[in-house]
Amino acid sequence: MVGVLQSNGELYRLPSKPQKYTPGGDGGTGLSHVCLERLAYVPTLPEVLRGRHEIVEGDRRECVGGHDIICGLFPHLSNTHNGHAPLRMVQVVSAAATPNNGSAAERPLRLGVVLSGGQAPGGHNVIIGLHDYLQRWHPGSTLVGFLNGPRGVMQNNYKLLQADELDGYRNQGGFHMIGSGRDAIAKPDQLAAAAKTCMEHDLDGLVVIGGDDSNTNSATMAEHFLKNGVKTTVVGVPKTIDGDLKNADVPTSFGFDTACKVYSEMIGNIMIDAMSAKKYYHFIRLMGRAASHVTLECALQTHPQLAVICEEVAAHRWGLKDVVRQVADMVAQRAELGKNFGVVLVPEGLVEFMHDVSALIVELNEIMAMGVNANDQLDVTAHLTAESADLFNNLPPGIRSELLEERDPHGNVQVSHIQTEKLLIKLVGMELMRRKAQGTFRGKFSALSHFFGYEGRCSLPSNFDATYCNALGQTAGCLVAAGQTGLMATVSNLDQPANKWSVGGTPLLSMMHLERRSGRDKPVIKKALVEIHGPAMTSYTSMRAIWAIQDWCRSPGPIQFKGHTSDMANISLALEVNEGHPCLVNEPTDKDN
């Protein structure tokens, strides 16, 4: 039975009944009852990792774009290295048929692990999966946890991770065991610092748990280490609640499932509140700067009256007026049915996807760089193009001031500080006043705003994320142990229960393309945006006209850890890999009922 290490060094074993509440922490652990229950959850391990296994090379992969240029920039990763064929995906297969892969593989290893970027539910399980793999197949191995993100690698700030401590984080949310950070390991001095640390620890491998930028850097590090004869291999693990790190080999990034379920729980509650009180529109902004996967999944989970999807806004070159008109049309249509309430979902990145607003922001940044006085709105307007001046003058005064006053250290408009949901509320309100004056709107419009983001990044991982992360960690361990580098760990076949999942790796280079950044083409992992003809978006667009006027609210409720529903992954994944049938971590049993 799993226990938790207490501050007095004794192991606290899980109680069979809920204990008395003591403000110092239940049973002295500081963990809540649900967290304690989650410690005892044992994620299903894919069968292939339970017995002896080996790695086989699979299909060759090309970069998403700029293949030749990227191969030229990563000469070691893109050519044969350490006996591995370049740019090939690899698969972990059962080794039962080939009994003589020697026990030499079982030598103790020295591995490092680092969390990079924003929190996502399941990070601890990746580290624990890695640890469990090492203890099972390479007993006596050392696991070095670098503290507070990539900075910990560069500054050699770390702690050794051991079973007693790790056991207290099984299936728990957060990144607080070793912390995370947003530093990059990309420039020559940063790469040199990382190499020095890896050599000092004599690391066989370094596992980087991060998003697209962090894993772009993983490729750079892998290349740098190969080039400089550093023996440490680098393997990435796909992490981001945004869900925009995926491709044919990587079906999803971890954390997306749980975060969307947390947001959808809240949205569903608010939708039922709107239907009950019948007096408010709730505008809900959701995390997701670059891609709208989170908003789309939440829309499928909850059936709101309207969800703005940035990729669609960009595809149709919609401007702010178009978006405002769409929302106002929906409100007006519902008013005709006597309904003056509803829910609108807005991705936080929206302002950058509306061509007119993004053009205005570019112009404002240029004007400020020219030294125009931000307090003189007339002067500012005089420097704008006619289209931007028109847009700017039609913004509510408060938003105009925000655009001019809130600037980042480089003097640029702080796009992330723009409360898009409040901007929409004001403009939709103004548009409806106009329509009311014209007699084309006879309803009421009273709106409230919400932002959900931080609430979902550190919650207890769903059964899916807990299991997926454990498998990712074990797979990363397996790849590093096999001397693989420049790969991202992959767990696929997600339409099957977890025992049937396939595991392997895909070349980080294969996820890369060239992107214009600061005036130069840079090789970076390509963000996976919402496909506007993909199954999730099609599912939404097929229904949105009905959801706009009907109240087919769907309240997903809180994440469950037991029973029929606990093992279901998110709807987007079900649509993408299983034709809408739920992706179930485990087959339902009668005991669940």
Place this chain on the structure above:
Amino acid sequence: MVGVLQSNGELYRLPSKPQKYTPGGDGGTGLSHVCLERLAYVPTLPEVLRGRHEIVEGDRRECVGGHDIICGLFPHLSNTHNGHAPLRMVQVVSAAATPNNGSAAERPLRLGVVLSGGQAPGGHNVIIGLHDYLQRWHPGSTLVGFLNGPRGVMQNNYKLLQADELDGYRNQGGFHMIGSGRDAIAKPDQLAAAAKTCMEHDLDGLVVIGGDDSNTNSATMAEHFLKNGVKTTVVGVPKTIDGDLKNADVPTSFGFDTACKVYSEMIGNIMIDAMSAKKYYHFIRLMGRAASHVTLECALQTHPQLAVICEEVAAHRWGLKDVVRQVADMVAQRAELGKNFGVVLVPEGLVEFMHDVSALIVELNEIMAMGVNANDQLDVTAHLTAESADLFNNLPPGIRSELLEERDPHGNVQVSHIQTEKLLIKLVGMELMRRKAQGTFRGKFSALSHFFGYEGRCSLPSNFDATYCNALGQTAGCLVAAGQTGLMATVSNLDQPANKWSVGGTPLLSMMHLERRSGRDKPVIKKALVEIHGPAMTSYTSMRAIWAIQDWCRSPGPIQFKGHTSDMANISLALEVNEGHPCLVNEPTDKDN
């Protein structure tokens, strides 16, 4: 097996496995998988209500204050009426020993039910409990659901509630089956309209599900009906997520348990995020205008670095500067330990509890009534007392404008529009800048704000609220069937499992006292504020100095409906009625494990 009535009139039976996602709704019901699972939940009914039972009169109760005056204002309720002794609590007891209470009691009844005020999880179960009681003990009864709150009673806007429809709302959140509203039935014409409706329906009883104000009106209605020979009796059910409707006979109001658990899930997630990212203070405003029970319960659930409790602010006559200093002291103390992150909980009613701010608001309201131009801040300041002028001038400009510009229809400051958490962030930031200049603060202060309210009012009720509400509804049915009026339904003995719960009623008058409203003493139900020497507050104050500097974050996780933890009620209740031992709806069984 429970099913859901579909739009085609057929009953949809619960599937044994999760079904394919169809955007029109799972299985055509529009309900999510978790909501479908909840339909099948059967709340435990207190044993006393399972077999034949009868009502016995218990102790006599006095009004909380102004007893004689209130009795004078409610002459019928406070004297013997319809053979019932006045101001006595009643208890429902098993009638096994007295077999000859005739089957005459089983005649079909005609009952009305109305939801009044803000949403609270469990409202549907009250109505369903009422319905189930009638069908069991008075088959053929009619249940009239008045639509959109008290207005539905006055305007005779209703629908008949029948099993097929009700079955689709079992254990579901929201008030959307019949809607709610904030109208009052208090003035003579309103009372007359309500009486007319009750007579038209020939109602034996009307059950009012509401908070303190709604139930004050229930007493007025009960009195009015007795006085005017309207046969309809009136029984109240204690509803409010704020938790401030309780007394010795009413251990808690329904909805508080679930709402606090939803907020605590979010707060716990944010606390873990703060500990992981190590760069932000999160200021979280929570619903609760008059009392801080919600904030206190959330503090016990999550162990934040600081929770402001309004009752304590009032008791010590703390002003804004005192509260700001306390927060700044905590931030400075943590900075010394190298920690520049944490979580602060703020009840939404705080501004009205700080003596200096509430004095300023009173003065501003008077000045505006005098016709002083709100745009002329100098003129406004000239009319303030020295203390208020000093406070006003030290507020950030944005807040000053908000105070002057956002006014309600009566010209008063819109206190509920003041974003207290943002006010605190700004003032704490200014205070810390001052300390930095003085060399007494060497940390960083970067803060984010959140508001949780609407998220918790319509969520799926916890097992506790689902069970408590079902028992309240059944009890209300029992009271009305026995001809009782002017009572609030009570369910007590909550330290025992639900089968052992006691049920009965307590006189609404006994919860009332006299309150100065618009220059007159008005009899109203007294709000139950946080007792600053009560067990919940003592539990918090005993630990807060430690929680301020340690990171003993407790993440309660999402509400569970199965397993050990699902049957635990909130911590405040456990401390108040069970010495900190969990109040469990059902005894844990081995099957839960």
